[in-house]
Amino acid sequence: QRNANVTIAGASNSGGESSKESSRSSTPVLDTDRTDRLRDKMRRRTESGDHWFSLEFFPPRTASGAVNLISRFDRMGSGGPLFIDVTWHPAGDPGSDKETSSMMIASTAVNYCGLESVLHLTCCNQTKEKITGYLSKAKRLGLKNIMALRGDPIGTDWEEEEGGFNYATDLVKHIRCEFDDYFDICVAGYPTGHPEAQSYDEDLKHLKEKVDAGADFIITQLFFRADTFLKFVRDCRAIGITCPILPGIFPIQGYQSLRQLVKLSKLEVPEEIMRVIEPIKENDAAIRNYGIEHAVGMCRMLLESGEVPGLHFYTLNREVATMEVLRQLGLWIEDPRRPLPWAVSAHPKRKVEDVRPIFWASRPKSYIYRTQDWDDFPNGRWGNSSSPAFGELNDYYLFYLKSKSSKDALLKMWGEELTSEKSVYEVFTSYIMAEPNQAGHKVMCLPWNDEPLAPETNLLKDELAKVNRRGVLTINSQPSINGKPSSDSIVGWGPPGGYVFQKAYLEFFTSSENVTALLQVLKKYEPRVNYHIVNVQGQNTTNAHDMQPNAVTWGIFPGREIVQPTVVDPVSFMYWKDEAFALWIEQWAKLYEDESPSRMIIKYIHDNYFLVNLVDNDFPLDNCLWQVIDDMFELLDVNPLEQPVEQAAEQFIQEQSAN
């Protein structure tokens, strides 16, 4: 759905389960009192008989692995998991601020991907102070759920420590003692008993202790037969464990990974599985297909048993097998309905957020990052909260990391060598047209747009290409919409039975000569068109009334107040321009050597071009912004630098008026 340059009602829904709840309150309440807890969502879904799924990931080893995993969160989030969980890697500095730490990955999932997330935490060999520190940090970052584990002892001679963390139960108790009921707590269950337990019954007792200490639900270790799990559930119920028990599903994805896992978990692979796998162990595809078929069959039995409200998947950070199992089970639902036109963050503090400036439409993670210190979120009225400053760019690691393409790939797309501003115009045009550039490479992204243009939604392609070719370098736009149903598959959002609206929007870089002509032309379009024009030094001109925001996306719904989730706000535009101009240098100019002509061309644009935004307020009429640009070109054409452009403009406007 998503179209990075031509934003049609904003980003696709990567908000996961939380975004699916179409019963969005139009008078939102702060969730710091934890009103919308994972355990409540689980209970509601269970009561409604609506099966769900959840996904487990582990932290990546490298920064680029982190970037890839975040993209995977967005993709897998679109299928609607109830939650995801991130494992705790004691050896990987799991509580640190490194982009690859368990803490940071879980925080990114919550804050930037809008996913309800569970952070694993192991307590073995840790001090209480250290654990409390981790939990405080998690809370501060917006994490609300903990999977409490003992973890594997370091070294072999582990001994119980008086008053220390010897079992997961101790950790559950500690969390409840230090943080009361703030966190939802999950604990691990072992369908065949913990490998170190004295007996299966003994292990069940330990599980009961963990639940009694305050755990809200159980996720089991993987298993290979539905019966194994169902017996385990019966045994749990028999000793009085009443909380939800989620089966851990492991779709077999390869021979080596299966062997390794079995070794680690000390599980035995049943003979009937080994019999199938052994003969095809060199054929990865065949094993994966078998794994999918096996998982689907087992999941069907589990769901049909009536004992299983939801399925938990060990993804091993891979997408294909799990998605295929979920699709076959009918649980993977890419619901095009969105509560708001942009993906909602899952941080409890941001629950009230229901309006954002349009400028970050293609860089929502940057917006979330730069507003993470806000205490209040604009709520219905933008004006009240325009004062809090946007965070600085320089410490934003996603800003630098975010390009998934290598320097080499970027050079191929954006030009190994630039010869003039025109070569830049051609890069933009190739991107818009989704056609190869002169060197024969497709331009899949631009610094301001991380995704390739989605052709099926690119309604404005021809107009965009035409103006980009002439140096109107578009980086964001949306068409006008006059009351389409909220259920519309492309532009719809919000609860059913409503209507959505948009004012046409266009944002671009262009030369100062063009801007001089544009300003003359815009006089003809008062008060229909609002504009804001700024250069890198911050010199700016606008006809925004009192620097007030202009609502450009809004919705009318049955029994609700008006929702206006996107505004063109002159104050935040001045913050955005820093980011938009910086991207020229950080992402493009720095591909070339210092002092090289290519770098100088990008630097020239950065130093001399203006960033322009235009809003056509007359949403029921045809978008006039293309006419504005046409008029600007016409004015420039009739005046090939023979007279000052202002004089030419006067003449031009008089002629236009006379017609």
Added chain:
Amino acid sequence: QRNANVTIAGASNSGGESSKESSRSSTPVLDTDRTDRLRDKMRRRTESGDHWFSLEFFPPRTASGAVNLISRFDRMGSGGPLFIDVTWHPAGDPGSDKETSSMMIASTAVNYCGLESVLHLTCCNQTKEKITGYLSKAKRLGLKNIMALRGDPIGTDWEEEEGGFNYATDLVKHIRCEFDDYFDICVAGYPTGHPEAQSYDEDLKHLKEKVDAGADFIITQLFFRADTFLKFVRDCRAIGITCPILPGIFPIQGYQSLRQLVKLSKLEVPEEIMRVIEPIKENDAAIRNYGIEHAVGMCRMLLESGEVPGLHFYTLNREVATMEVLRQLGLWIEDPRRPLPWAVSAHPKRKVEDVRPIFWASRPKSYIYRTQDWDDFPNGRWGNSSSPAFGELNDYYLFYLKSKSSKDALLKMWGEELTSEKSVYEVFTSYIMAEPNQAGHKVMCLPWNDEPLAPETNLLKDELAKVNRRGVLTINSQPSINGKPSSDSIVGWGPPGGYVFQKAYLEFFTSSENVTALLQVLKKYEPRVNYHIVNVQGQNTTNAHDMQPNAVTWGIFPGREIVQPTVVDPVSFMYWKDEAFALWIEQWAKLYEDESPSRMIIKYIHDNYFLVNLVDNDFPLDNCLWQVIDDMFELLDVNPLEQPVEQAAEQFIQEQSAN
């Protein structure tokens, strides 16, 4: 324009000058810091060369005189005065809470009529404590401007009092000393010198002292020749008085009133005027016509002199002459443009108010009264401020006073004797049809609607009459509107270039039998129609989501956020129902003797009927609310009490669905 029962986008603009400023901020600021002062408005109008006028009134003697004067404020406010002023009657307990006091009349003009107002205050024979008390009270009531006068001494042997209030200058100094710059201060000027002054020049010096002490502008005593005023202005300027000087215009309205005024003010009527008037002194109409002609001629000379930015009229609480003079001068401008669909209150605290529940649409003064203690006004979002309680009804004098008709006239309209509920239905129907009732009397108002139905805007008349005849007693309604220009003469409001929208609304009393059928019918209309149904005991049923408000009037404007000035709010509906039910008893039942059949019929309706509101959320489609009512009647017709209505309804709905 105004249509009391069929509210088409709400009340007409009685907001006076303040309502005319279409540059309404969509992020309003509290005006307690006095940002939008009368002196600033005056300066802006003067700078723009845009002439204005203002109107002087005196407090009435009786409570019914107060009700009439308030209606006159509304009517004369619609012509757009920059301000009105209310004289101070020391003998009439002017600072008290009586409905006829100067203080209360001025407060009503500000708070309920939305008029920028100046309260006169005389200081002669008053203690400083007393004066400070008056000023504090005025400030608390939202008054922002004072006309500082000495006043006439009580008794004949007046002597200067050391340190007391001897001159208006002392009062000006006292106001500035005690209240800093809070109030805008006006003082009186005497074009022919104060009658008690030693000389004209001496009097000019006193005026200069008043201005130097802190007065912001001057209003002059009446005069009969333009030259008199223009010379006075020149003399003022010559001694360094630079503030605005407004000429006090007195249109001669009758022989006796002229003689009396001349005697009081010790002015001489010029011979050329006496020559015209004496021969026609018995002919009031002829004198008034002459007075209008004379005032228009003098005003034209004043305005053409370039010395006069605005005209101040001594109305003597009469409308015709002043309005005619203003019309002939082209200053009376009934601008249909309104900043919001309801009249904005001029209380500084209410500047931020931009959303109200629809229920009080025909009783805006009651709404203002009942919310006068609110600290916060709903601003963009209703939800934030739904908690403050609405004030009690019982101490609201306007509530009881408000009917301008005598008991006798009301009995003629609403029935000397009621024989059944049907007779009540006929009263409603006669009101809707603007036709005489069976006794031959026109029904000009109902307890919920103070004004007669304006036929030219009564687009829903036939539908309304049809349902009222059958006992669906409508008290409020609005049609749906799908994007009409904000400049539309009937439904438009807000700044130019915008679009306004409405959801269809219908509110009525009806019997519990009808409600039973209605609830069955409404199942067919989920989620298109929102309803809220309540009886006098407060038993209520609604399909409002989480008791959230439903926006039913909103506007989209160039360069602005969305404005949603009218909501159907389930919480405030429960306050409104107390008032709506009480009006049956207070205004109607009490017309009849205790225990009389007529009173018992109204009491029966009060005790047994339900108050219903319906919203059709599908504003782009044809209003379905009439169909809902038709379906209800159809269901009742097919089921003449032979089976429980619920059963009949089941059948009915099944049949409907089958079609």
